[in-house]
Amino acid sequence: MRSAYLTLEDFFTVRLRRWQRPHLLRLIGPGPETRILDVGGGTGAATSAYTAGSREVVILEPSRKKVDHGRRQRSGIRFAEGTAEEIPFPDGSFDRVVSLASFHHFRDQARGLREIHRVLNEGGRLVIFDVDPGTSQGKVSRFFENDVMGNGCTFSDPARTRDLAVGAGFAEVSVQPVGPGYFLSASKAPAPAQ
Ligand SMILES: C[S@@+](CC[C@H](N)C(=O)[O-])C[C@H]1O[C@@H](n2cnc3c(N)ncnc32)[C@H](O)[C@@H]1O
Numbered sequence: 001m002r003s004a005y006l007t008l009e010d011f012f013t014v015r016l017r018r019w020q021r022p023h024l025l026r027l028i029g030p031g032p033e034t035r036i037l038d039v040g041g042g043t044g045a046a047t048s049a050y051t052a053g054s055r056e057v058v059i060l061e062p063s064r065k066k067v068d069h070g071r072r073q074r075s076g077i078r079f080a081e082g083t084a085e086e087i088p089f090p091d092g093s094f095d096r097v098v099s100l101a102s103f104h105h106f107r108d109q110a111r112g113l114r115e116i117h118r119v120l121n122e123g124g125r126l127v128i129f130d131v132d133p134g135t136s137q138g139k140v141s142r143f144f145e146n147d148v149m150g151n152g153c154t155f156s157d158p159a160r161t162r163d164l165a166v167g168a169g170f171a172e173v174s175v176q177p178v179g180p181g182y183f184l185s186a187s188k189a190p191a192p193a194q
Pocket of ligand 1: 039046
């Protein structure tokens with residue numbers, strides 16, 4: 001993947017996703033004490049739009065090319081190479097975990113959500129945005145990713161993603177359909193007192 005191509009992709013990512021920003025700021029609520037992990041964050045173009053003022057921003061991304069490009073472009077963000085299914089951080093490392101347009105790429109979504117739950121601290125929050133396969137854009141995305149690109153993506157509808165989040169141990173799971181997709185937010189409940 002050429003660097004010029006990634007720069008162009010960054011530009012369109014930011015422009016096309018501007019409408020998401022108010023939703024993300026409300027759901028994530030970044031602050032000076034907030035540590036945020038963006039799973040499948042690519043080069044960080046979208047990440048920068050909703051993490052300003054946070055204590056720490058980390059992108060976990062499996063593509064080495066995207067990680068290298070992101071490191072060159074965005075010195076304020078820490079990048080780590082890896083996947084949702086095996087997050088290379090200790091338990092309770094983050095206050096927020098965000099996954100934008102990457103959940104359908106997870107090879108094992110249930111395992112990815114369990115890993116996200118593990119690295120959140122108690123009271124921490126997960127925010128997902130993904131396209132809904134029931135919408136026309138969802139159908140186009142599925143066709144493009146799977147039939148054209150052969151990426152073998154799993155586009156879960158909002159109800160299935162909610163069930164998977166509950167199965168991974170999340171509480172206060174709520175889903176909000178917006179445009180071509182949906183936001184899911186959920187929290188990690190404090191462990192019951194012994
Ligand atoms: C459509 S891009 C979205 C990038 C960015 N989040 C955004 O909003 O622009 C999907 C990203 O998910 C990444 N990805 C693929 N498989 C993944 C996995 N198993 N775990 C986490 N991320 C993955 C891809 O490399 C890609 O950067």
